[in-house]
Amino acid sequence: MEAMTPRSLFRGLAIAELVTWTLLLVGMLLKYGLGAGDWPVRVGGGVHGFVFLAYLVVTTVVAVNQRWSFGTTVLGWVSAIVPYTTLPFEVGVARRGMLDGRWRRRAAAGDRHGPLDRLLFVVVRHPVLSALVGVVLVAAVFGVLLALGPPVPSR
Numbered sequence: 441m442e443a444m445t446p447r448s449l450f451r452g453l454a455i456a457e458l459v460t461w462t463l464l465l466v467g468m469l470l471k472y473g474l475g476a477g478d479w480p481v482r483v484g485g486g487v488h489g490f491v492f493l494a495y496l497v498v499t500t501v502v503a504v505n506q507r508w509s510f511g512t513t514v515l516g517w518v519s520a521i522v523p524y525t526t527l528p529f530e531v532g533v534a535r536r537g538m539l540d541g542r543w544r545r546r547a548a549a550g551d552r553h554g555p556l557d558r559l560l561f562v563v564v565r566h567p568v569l570s571a572l573v574g575v576v577l578v579a580a581v582f583g584v585l586l587a588l589g590p591p592v593p594s595r
Contacts, residue, residue, distance in 0.1 A: 444567075446502045447539035453491070453498045454519075454530040460488035461523045489585065493578045495520050501563065504556045505544050512538070 467484030470476040496517055503513040512533070519529035533539055543564040547553040563570040 443542075445539075445542060446505050447534060449498060450502045450539060451530050451534075453495045454526040456491050457488075457495045457520055457526040458524055460484070460491040464488040465523070485590070486586075490578065490582050492520050493581055494574075495526065497574055497578060501560065502539070504560045505564075506538055506541070508533075508538060 463484035464481070464487075465484075467480035467482075470480035471478060499513065499516040499520075502508075503516060508516070516529060516533075519525040530539075544557070544560065545564050546561055547557060
């Protein structure tokens with residue numbers, strides 16, 4: 441089995457974000473178009489919200505690894521806000537070679553690196569632990585956001 445690359449991880453989350461947008465929109469159609477109640481939006485919105493947060497984290501990790509500019513990173517984040525744009529964004533950065541290569545495990549000789557690079561090196565050296573910590577952190581943020589309530593008042 442081939443090791444996960446920045447490209448494969450990013451593409452997987454871009455597709456997951458696209459799929460969960462569909463779940464949310466179908467939930468809204470069921471609720472508002474067919475009067476199915478709140479449950480379709482709660483389910484679709486919950487899954488979408490969790491994957492949205494995970495996509496933001498993965499975009500940030502890949503951006504640090506691939507040394508994207510801040511502008512490109514922000515575009516990656518924004519692509520999760522506009523429905524169905526994560527995959528076109530992924531295709532665009534892949535075509536420009538911005539997802540090529542493997543995970544950086546250490547700074548190259550004479551290479552300047554900052555605190556985000558050092559954190560990346562720890563994450564890459566301990567992928568399973570990092571994934572678990574990432575899921576726990578995303579779940580914690582998700583839980584806080586759920587406690588705060590939906591982004592718009594429900595009818």
